[in-house]
Amino acid sequence: MKSQLKIYNTLTKETSVFEPIHKGNVGMYVCGPTVYSNAHLGNARTYVSFDVIFRYLLHIGYKVRYVRNITDAGHLEGDQDEGDDKFAKKAKLEQVEPMEIVQRYTIDFHEVLKAFNNLPPSIEPTATGHIIEQIEMTKKILANGYAYEVNGTVYFDVEKFSKEFNYTALSNRNLDELLNNTRELDGQNEKKGRLDFALWIKAKPEHLMKWVSPWGEGFPGWHIECSAMSSKYLGNEFDIHGGGMDLVPTHHTNEIAQNLACHHTQPAKYWVHTNMLTINGQKMSKSLGNSFLPAELFEGNHSLLEKGYSPMTVRFFMLQAHYRSTLDFRNEALQAAEKGLNRLMNACKLVSHLKTSETSSFSVEDIKESVYAAMNEDFNTPIALAQIFEAVRYINLINDGKESISETDKTQLENLINTFVFEVLGLKNEQEAGADKIDGLMKMILGVRSDAKTKKDFATSDFIRDQLKELGIEIKDHKEGTNYSLT
Secondary structure (H helix, E strand, O other): OOOOOEEEEOOOOEEEEOOOOOOOEEEEEEOOOEOOOOOOHHHHHHHHHHHHHHHHHHHOOOEEEEEEOEEOOOOEHHHOOOOOEHHHHHHHHHOOOHHHHHHHHHHHHHHHHHHOOOOOOOEOOEOHHHHHHHHHHHHHHHHOOOEEEEOOEEEEOHHHHHOOOOOOOOOOOOHHHHHHHHHHOOOOOOOOOOOOEEEEEEOOOOOOOOEOOOOOOEEEOHHHHHHHHHHHHHOOOEEEEEEEHHHHHHHHHHHHHHHHHHHOOOOEEEEEEEOOEEEOOEEOOOOOOOOOOHHHHHHOOOOOOOOOOOHHHHHHHHHOOOOOOOEEEOHHHHHHHHHHHHHHHHHHHHHHHOOOEOOOOOOHHHHHHHHHHHHHEOOOHHHHHHHHHHHHHHHHHHHOOOOOOEHHHHHHHHHHHHHHHHHHOOOOOHHHOOHHHHHHHHHHHHHHHHHHHHOOOHHHHHHHHHHHHHOOEEEEEEOOEEEEEEO
8 A cells, every 4th residue: 555544624624644643543533413313314424434434444454443422412403502402392292201212213323324334433422421521521611711601501702712712713714704793692692692602501490301510400512512522532632523514613613612622722633524415406405305314215215216225225326426525316326326336246246256367467456556545535435436346347357258367366356345345335245135045046047048048949048038137137158157147
């Protein structure tokens, strides 16, 4: 592997060589879901992207501590400091305990990621399991002079913080315009400025989820949980902080402010963000009726879907776009991904059965270098896949006797394909489910066709071949016999 891993950093707005704080070790924190509803497709795209990043870092030899939280308290509607608690509102509607809501949708989240073949993180902490840490961090920010308490609620003082630090370093927003808006409150709100955000929120008597604190009964603000948990498990400074790009302007900006105010350090060296999803070129939105869940995508239960698409087809489709690019879901593109995935899985099956010769007519090493070069360029999965498909092309040509491969190169090619397709990209062969039954059925059908050819019944022989082709099964006749592959 000649090239070095480079990562695009949202904070510096540039791609640079990855240099972990502690040699050989990587600490990575990714903002997890708020578990008050089913995991949506945007969540899935983010977590599939970071799963590949996690897998690749492990593959190139790093010891990785991957922390991904579960938000099970403190997240109010509209991502603000006022309004209904998302968990309590759902619990009241369904007349259950808030933690029943949390449990149900945490299980759903895990099941969705399991379907996508995601590896579990090293640690999956919850907000409710770290109330003490959040209170202690809030106390320290208060003591350092960057927060104030009003009637049991503790607010972060953005304007005061901004006199010493660059509050908008991550988002690059115009701070003067933002701060000018904070002076329009006219005493109607207990905050000093509209940009100020709650570290701890006083609970109303009817609030279901609340804890005792030095400021009275309340619950943590949404942003403080990630600062507290990332610090606890990765230290005050760690390597990678990730999430969707929608978290940049507020959540991640406020995390940075909290850590600087508390520890006087930037929490993460590299900030990594995934881009948004669109449906047929439009932003995904419930109001537009173009929003669907992963389960609906798998089953095809939505008016915009012509059919269902398997989890591996969707994962493969996601990897065909760079994680920082917009990903547009269209039936035509998903169907093309389905065919591409089948072609890839067929090649994975074929590679171990290739016949070898004394020499190779192509360079496996060149393809290998190209795959690593792509992944080292900010985890560029679409280019890596293009290089893998160059290897697939050669596998098919070798299988057809049009190219040659030595025993040594065959071993290298097999290792390359298996390592990147299954270990790094996290794909799996869904065709293997029931493969023995399919093989048995195909042997019977090919036997009937062979018998028809022996009897010179070429009409039946061609009919079987053509019907199988329409079903996506291509059969090839060789001197040694007949085999089949899924197209």
